[in-house]
């Protein structure tokens with residue numbers, strides 16, 4: 438399977454509006470971060486995890502031609518505000534597009550987007566989404582998507598593990614720690630992708646140091662940092678990371 442980092446930024450994106458810090462002013466390509474999202478594909482299916490407000494431009498940059506399913510980790514705006522644009526794929530593909538998430542997140546999405554599940558008159562375009570309760574492992578093509586709860590402020594939020602016969606990826610774009618159950622689901626992953634918001638601690642996210650500690654605990658041979666804010670500078674911090682850990686950047690593609 439292949440994975441592309443569509444976006445690797447914190448909720449403000451980088452550069453952040455109105456910010457005068459060196460990273461925001463510098464506009465180095467590897468520091469330009471849209472809202473966090475990944476696409477995954479094998480030779481049969483194409484999947485996107487989270488669709489934030491940058492989704493349309495991310496899909497154009499990645500030349501995404503098809504989406505078979507969308508997974509949503511939680512209801513924060515930086516993970517769901519691109520859902521309207523996903524309907525373009527359902528329209529092209531001629532069928533309702535499955536959106537997998539936790540039940541309370543789906544309720545929130547139904548409030549935000551009441552029109553996306555309403556049937557139209559026969560013969561008119563049907564750009565519909567289909568909300569699917571993500572309780573069990575979801576197999577798609579050669580990949581299987583499993584979720585587990587992670588702490589992230591006071592709202593429900595999940596991380597995920599994606600498995601194929603060739604390898605596995607852990608993806609947790611937002612959390613403030615990895616509980617026992619998360620660690621046990623993530624056991625033995627080949628690639629781990631974890632959030633690192635900034636240098637200073639934050640109540641609902643991991644700092645860079647905390648993220649590195651959790652990555653050591655998970656022990657994947659290869660790890661990537663994502664959901665990073667402008668206090669983190671690729672050209673300052675990437676070289677100082679432990680062996681096997683790298684900062685992701687928008688457009689980076691990996692194969693597992």
Ligand SMILES: [Zn+2]
Nearest residue numbers: 448513515611
């Ligand atoms: Zn976020």
Ligand SMILES: [Zn+2]
Nearest residue numbers: 456458461667
């Ligand atoms: Zn900044």
Ligand SMILES: [Zn+2]
Nearest residue numbers: 511513589611
């Ligand atoms: Zn969040």
